Amino acid sequence: MRKLRVFDTISIDGFFTDAKNDMSWAHKQDEEWNAFASDNASGGGELVFGRVTYEMMAGFWTSPQAAKTLPKVAEGMNAMGKIVFSRTLNEATWQNTTLIKGDLVTEVGKLKQQPRPDMTILGSGSIVSQLTQARLIDGYQLVVSPIVLGMGRTLFDTVQDRLNLKLTQSRAFKNGNVVLWYELS
Numbered sequence: 745m746r747k748l749r750v751f752d753t754i755s756i757d758g759f760f761t762d763a764k765n766d767m768s769w770a771h772k773q774d775e776e777w778n779a780f781a782s783d784n785a786s787g788g789g790e791l792v793f794g795r796v797t798y799e800m801m802a803g804f805w806t807s808p809q810a811a812k813t814l815p816k817v818a819e820g821m822n823a824m825g826k827i828v829f830s831r832t833l834n835e836a837t838w839q840n841t842t843l844i845k846g847d848l849v850t851e852v853g854k855l856k857q858q859p860r861p862d863m864t865i866l867g868s869g870s871i872v873s874q875l876t877q878a879r880l881i882d883g884y885q886l887v888v889s890p891i892v893l894g895m896g897r898t899l900f901d902t903v904q905d906r907l908n909l910k911l912t913q914s915r916a917f918k919n920g921n922v923v924l925w926y927e928l929s
Contacts, residue, residue: 747862748792748852748880750872751784752899753887753921759896760869767867769891772919773813780917782816788824789861792852795830797867802838827855827863829871849878856880873902883927884909890920 753770754760761767793801801821804810810818826841829848836843844851852875855863865872865881875881876899910929916922 746856746858746860747882748856748865748875749862749883749885750865750881750899751885751887752865752867752869752872753889754899755889755891755893755896757892757894758898759893760867760899761897762893763895765897769893770887770889772889772921774917774919777917777919777921778814778817780915780923781814782820790825790827790863791821792863792865792868792871793826793828794868794871795828795833798826798828798830798833798836798838798841801866802841806838825861848874849880852878852880869897869899869901872899876900876907877903877905879907879928883912883925886924886926888922888924 752760753767755762755769760770762769805818805821810821822839824840826836826838827844828836828841829844829851831845833843833845848871865875872881908929909926911924912927913925914922
């Protein structure tokens with residue numbers, strides 16, 4: 745069975761967006777971080793998005809700016825298979841993207857049964873929250889950014905039940921980011 749993981753950046757106080765849904769604070773560039781991001785983007789598998797994150801990512805990663813500033817990441821993002829969940833999109837135009845309009849939990853359950861590469865959710869807080877509640881996520885790779893936002897949205901807004909996780913790996917970067925890998929315990 746294929747695995748479903750999350751890769752998201754959060755603030756020290758646990759928010760993935762600020763009170764205005766801004767995530768620009770999460771992008772700290774330096775050579776070490778860019779190398780890590782490039783390696784992560786070339787890891788294969790399929791990316792999973794909700795509509796809002798999909799539109800933001802498609803707009804950026806297909807741009808000349810992305811190709812200029814982070815060419816390896818842009819190449820990987822554009823080449824990877826992508827799945828977008830949306831009830832309102834009529835088509836998905838970013839290359840290698842499949843649009844799914846059905847029930848999120850049901851459809852992800854079906855996707856996990858397919859003999860295909862593992863999947864990674866990027867951003868998409870409401871999807872992370874719903875799939876965490878449904879116990880369909882196998883692992884979380886959380887980047888803790890050295891910032892306190894005070895207010896915002898967490899990745900787990902709708903989670904009602906306790907979820908115990910086991911830390912399997914961690915890595916600190918010179919830019920202050922710390923990446924934590926968790927699996928269900």
